[in-house]
Amino acid sequence: xxxxxxxxxxxxxxxxxxxxxxxxxxxxxxxxxxxxxxxxxxxxxxxxxxxxxxxxxxxxxxxxxxxxxxxxxxxxxxxxxxxxxxxxxxxxxxxxxxxxxxxxxxxxxxxxxxxxxxxxxxxxxxxxxxxxxxxxxxxxxxxxxxxxxxxxxxxxxxxxxxxxxxxxxxxxxxxxxxxxxxxxxxxxxxxxxxxxxxxxxxxxxxxxxxxxxxxxxxxxxxxxxxxxxxxxxxxxxxxxxxxxxxxxxxxxxxxxxxxxxxxxxxxxxxxxxxxxxxxxxxxxxxxxxxxxxxxxxxxxxxxxxxxxxxxxxxxxxxxxxxxxxxxxxxxxxxxxxxxxxxxxxxxxxxxxxxxxxxxxxxxxxxxxxxxxxxxxxxxxxxxxxxxxxxxxxxxxxxxxxxxxxxxxxxxxxxxxxxxxxxxxxxxxxxxxxxxxxxxxxxxxxxxxxxxxxxxxxxxxxxxxxxxxxxxxxxxxxxxxxxxxxxxxxxxxxxxxxxxxxxxxxxxxxxxxxxxxxxxxxxxxxxxxxxxxxxxxxxxxxxxxxxxxxxxxxxxxxxxxxxxxxxxxxxxxxxxxxxxxxxxxxxxxxxxxxxxxxxxxxxxxxx
DNA sequence: AATCTTAATAC
RNA sequence: AUUGUAUUAAGAUU
Numbered sequence: 001x002x003x004x005x006x007x008x009x010x011x012x013x014x015x016x017x018x019x020x021x022x023x024x025x026x027x028x029x030x031x032x033x034x035x036x037x038x039x040x041x042x043x044x045x046x047x048x049x050x051x052x053x054x055x056x057x058x059x060x061x062x063x064x065x066x067x068x069x070x071x072x073x074x075x076x077x078x079x080x081x082x083x084x085x086x087x088x089x090x091x092x093x094x095x096x097x098x099x100x101x102x103x104x105x106x107x108x109x110x111x112x113x114x115x116x117x118x119x120x121x122x123x124x125x126x127x128x129x130x131x132x133x134x135x136x137x138x139x140x141x142x143x144x145x146x147x148x149x150x151x152x153x154x155x156x157x158x159x160x161x162x163x164x165x166x167x168x169x170x171x172x173x174x175x176x177x178x179x180x181x182x183x184x185x186x187x188x189x190x191x192x193x194x195x196x197x198x199x200x201x202x203x204x205x206x207x208x209x210x211x212x213x214x215x216x217x218x219x220x221x222x223x224x225x226x227x228x229x230x231x232x233x234x235x236x237x238x239x240x241x242x243x244x245x246x247x248x249x250x251x252x253x254x255x256x257x258x259x260x261x262x263x264x265x266x267x268x269x270x271x272x273x274x275x276x277x278x279x280x281x282x283x284x285x286x287x288x289x290x291x292x293x294x295x296x297x298x299x300x301x302x303x304x305x306x307x308x309x310x311x312x313x314x315x316x317x318x319x320x321x322x323x324x325x326x327x328x329x330x331x332x333x334x335x336x337x338x339x340x341x342x343x344x345x346x347x348x349x350x351x352x353x354x355x356x357x358x359x360x361x362x363x364x365x366x367x368x369x370x371x372x373x374x375x376x377x378x379x380x381x382x383x384x385x386x387x388x389x390x391x392x393x394x395x396x397x398x399x400x401x402x403x404x405x406x407x408x409x410x411x412x413x414x415x416x417x418x419x420x421x422x423x424x425x426x427x428x429x430x431x432x433x434x435x436x437x438x439x440x441x442x443x444x445x446x447x448x449x450x451x452x453x454x455x456x457x458x459x460x461x462x463x464x465x466x467x468x469x470x471x472x473x474x475x476x477x478x479x480x481x482x483x484x485x486x487x488x489x490x491x492x493x494x495x496x497x498x499x500x501x502x503x504x505x506x507x508x509x510x511x512x513x514x515x516x517x518x519x520x521x522x523x524x525x526x527x528x529x530x531x532x533x534x535x536x537x538x539x540x541x542x543x544x545x546x547x548x549x550x551x552x553x554x555x556x557x558x559x560x561x562x563x564x565x566x567x568x569x570x571x572x573x574x575x576x577x578x579x580x581x582x583x584x585x586x587x588x589x590x591x592x593x594x595x596x597x598x599x600x601x602x603x604x605x606x
Numbered sequence: 607a608a609t610c611t612t613a614a615t616a617c
Numbered sequence: 618a619u620u621g622u623a624u625u626a627a628g629a630u631u
Contacts, residue, residue, distance in 0.1 A: 052610090055620050098619050108620045116620090123622095139623090140617055146624040147616045174617095222620030227617085230622095277617040277622090327616055353615090375628095380613070383627050387614020390625045434626090453627095490608095514609095521609040521631070554610060555630075 004049075004143070005472060005481075010495050010516060011045040017128040021473035024132035024191065034085075034196040037121050043081045044074060046120035048513050050224070053116075060112030061092045061210055068113055070510045070552075077509050081117060088200050090115045090207040093220045107176065109209055109220025119224040122200060126192070126228060128473045133190060134231060135238035136468055140277030141227035144470050144481065147327045148394050150276045151347070152463035154283065154326060157272050158319070158345040163283035164333050165290035166324045167271070169297055170313035174278035175226065176218040178233050179306040180205050183219075186232055201225070217306075230277060233305065240300055241273040241282060244293075269293055276327055290316045319345075328353045329395055349392050349401040357388055358405045361455060365407070368447060369414050378419075378447035385453040386434070394463040399437070403456040411445055411452065419447040427451055490520050498535045511552040515540040518557045527558040528592050529585070539565040543599050558596070567605075568596045576605055 008014040016036060023030070036042060047069065050056070056066035069077065093109035100106045111119065131143065139150035157163045171177075183205070187198060204225065208214045219226040269289040271282045282297065284290040294316050301307040317324055320343060323332035330348040349357070364381045371377040392398050424432070425440035435457035444451050471477025498516050518540065524532045527541075538559050544550030560568065567579050585593070594604035 053621080054612095058618095058620065094620090096619065106619095110620050119621095141622045143623075148624080150616090220620085224621060226620090227622040230617090279617060379628065383613035385614090386626050389614090391615040517609055521607090523607065527631085558631095 005478065007045060007048050008472075009492055010499060011041045011048070012496065012499070013041055013045055013124070016042075017124070018473050018475075020125065021128040021132045021471070024129040027191070029191045029193045030129065031193045033125055033192070033194040037125050037197065037200075038082050038085050040078050042121055042124060043078050043117075044509070044512070046081075046117055046124060047077060047509055049124070050117060050120050051510070051513070055110070055222075056113075058110060059094075060110055060115065061094045062112045064113050066113055069117065070508060072509060073507060074509045074512050080114070081121065084114065084118055085121075085200065088118070088203050090118070090204055092208045092210050093222065095210045095212065096222075106221065108222040110222040111207065111220065111224075115204075115207070116224050118200075119204065122197070123225050123228055126225075129191070130228065130232060130235075131471065131473060134235055135242065135273075135275075136466075137273060138231060138235065138238050138275045139466065140275065140279070141231055143472050145466055147276060147391070148463045149466035150274055150327060151329060151394055152465045153274045154281060154331065155345045155347070155463060156465060157274070157283040158331075158333055158343070161272065161283070161285075162343070163272060163285055164319050164343065165284040165287050166315075166317055166319050167282040167284065167290050167294045167297070168313075168315045168317075168324060169280065169282075169294070169301070170310045171278050171301065172308040172310045174307065175221045175230065177307055178219050178229065179217050182306055183229060183233055186236060190232070190235075201229075227277070234275065234278065234280075237280075237297075237300065237305065238273055238275060240304075241271065241293075241297070244269055244271065244296070269296070274326075279327065281324070281326055287316070287318065323348075325350050328391070346397065347395040348397040349395050353392070354401060354405065357402075357455075358407075360384065361388075361405065361407050362410050365410050365414055369418060375448045375450040378450040378452060382450070382453040385455050388455070389434075389453075389458050393458060393461045396460050398460050399456060399458050402458060405455060407455050415445055415447070419445045419452075421445055422451070490524055494524060494535055495520070501535075508552055511540075511557075514552055514554045514557055515559070517554055519559050522559050524559075526561045526564060528560050528564045528589055528596070529583070530589070531561075533561050535559075537562055541565055541568060541596070543596060545600055548600075560596075564593065567593060568600060569602070571602060580605065 005014070008017060020030075051066055051070070059065045072080065091112045093111050096108045096110060097105040098108060134142065137153055139145045139147070139153070184198065184202060187201065192198060204223070205219065206214055207220070209220070219229050269284070269292045271284040271289060271293045274281050274283070282290070282293050284293060294314070298309055298314075301309060319331065319333040323330050325331075328350050330350045332346050333343045334346045336342045336344045361381075361384065364377075364384055368377040368381060389402075392402070395401060421443045423440065424435075424438045424442040424444055427444060431451055435454045436459050438454065438457045444454070446452070467480060469477060470480045472481070495516060498519060519535060524535070526533055526538065538561050541558050541560050542550045543556050543558055550556050563579055563583060567576065567583075570576050570579070590605065597604060
């Protein structure tokens with residue numbers, strides 16, 4: 001099960017979200033969202049969802065990060081957020097410029113940590129509503145969907161749909177130019193009719209940018225809600241493109257998918273949109289339709305969505321003649337098997353991405369050269385290789401593209417004296433599975449026993465179309481998702497029990513979260529006895545006590561039975577003997593018990 | 607089995 | 618110095 005669903009369940013929000021989704025599918029308007037947003041469980045869930053964000057240590061304009069929030073008890077956290085929501089006045093967003101892939105700078109707008117928490121509360125509630133509405137071929141920033149699904153759709157349109165003309169449009173600084181009034185109207189017309197919620201979002205959009213003041217357009221890149229708002233904004237584009245052909249109610253259109261034989265006699269234009277955030281393509285059957293779409297979309301963006309396009313980066317191409325770039329891939333349409341019987345898509349890693357991979361992989365190899373004798377730098381290289389391969393494995397030409405990087409030479413010349421060489425055939429099955437198609441006697445370098453992964457040893461994988469039934473907010477949608485995982489390790493009633501019962505009211509939010517994670521990780525078993533108990537019969541023990549500087553971190557906690565908990569802290573010999581007799585522990589159990597006793601400065605028991 | 611952290615890609 | 622959403626994998630721990 002995904003982390004997300006587990007968290008929804010843990011905080012008893014799944015049913016609420018399911019209802020929002022169902023009502024949204026039904027076309028209902030939403031007038032009472034605010035009570036859900038400010039509900040205790042929604043706020044605690046929001047904290048749980050953002051506390052592991054990679055930016056948790058990054059401060060906003062107030063100089064605060066996640067540490068500010070985990071100082072609070074859960075009651076204080078809930079009270080703080082509810083107080084903020086009641087008279088919402090977001091703080092300024094911090095301006096940071098980061099380099100983009102193409103050498104330009106990306107302006108980030110980083111809200112303060114408490115504003116990020118508030119945004120998460122709202123996002124959780126809007127997400128199920130919009131998942132029910134969004135166009136099926138929008139793939140960016142959405143649950144369970146990724147770039148390979150977008151690529152797959154594009155390839156299907158070519159191979160199955162025989163759409164060889166591609167319209168590419170580049171929106172100028174999309175995030176920074178989203179029109180606030182337009183966005184607010186879209187929220188209203190898509191059924192968000194709760195005045196308090198609309199006002200919250202409105203105030204959020206009006207949050208000043210550090211040093212630049214209040215903006216009348218744009219959503220901050222760095223805001224938690226921003227990706228969702230971006231999709232809401234461009235959903236109108238998806239639907240409009242679909243209305244031109246796919247959803248056009250007409251007898252001129254063949255019921256057979258992709259066929260448009262009769263369309264040439266009408267003003268209809270046939271085309272199919274594939275969108276990943278602000279990057280999208282329209283695939284058409286003919287050049288004429290493609291050109292018409294190109295002009296119509298530029299006009300639509302300009303007048304309906306108030307967005308400019310950079311014309312020099314736009315194009316209409318016959319993909320049989322010229323390749324097109326999309327999501328880091330370079331796609332061309334070539335004759336199938338060299339015959340006249342048709343065409344297929346051929347995909348490569350884009351030139352820019354190859355250059356980046358070349359540079360980055362060499363840099364990491366050099367770092368291994370100058371690092372101390374430990375596997376860490378080699379593990380870093382391996383996960384880099386793993387990451388690159390798992391993303392680009394969907395390019396039909398991936399093996400030859402990655403071979404062209406010639407990293408093997410760099411490894412040989414830079415690292416020969418830093419590790420030991422062994423043959424491929426001596427390595428374990430997992431390695432062979434990750435690095436396929438190598439000759440058994442190929443020499444592989446091992447850095448302190450960690451064999452380096454091979455960049456080019458890869459077989460291309462066919463991208464799969466997104467299975468449209470998959471969804472986090474319906475039972476059937478979740479079942480499709482859960483195919484891989486089997487029985488539930490812990491009854492959800494146990495989790496709910498822990499969640500509801502707070503042993504001490506001064507517990508911090510992190511303790512609440514981590515003790516649940518820990519109970520599930522231990523599969524409900526006592527850390528000493530190894531036997532499962534109901535949480536009511538157990539205590540969550542701090543290995544290092546809080547008075548001694550112990551934290552609420554996951555690794556400092558352990559669940560033990562009541563009896564064991566007493567034994568950890570007992571100093572009186574009659575108590576110790578009584579419980580020893582009662583529990584009749586094995587030597588191994590006594591050893592683990594003594595380790596815990598040692599951490600609280602108690603002498604071991606025999 | 608499960609949790610955590612850390613590495614990658616897209617936008 | 619690096620936010621956010623989504624996806625993927627590895628490592629560590631029990």
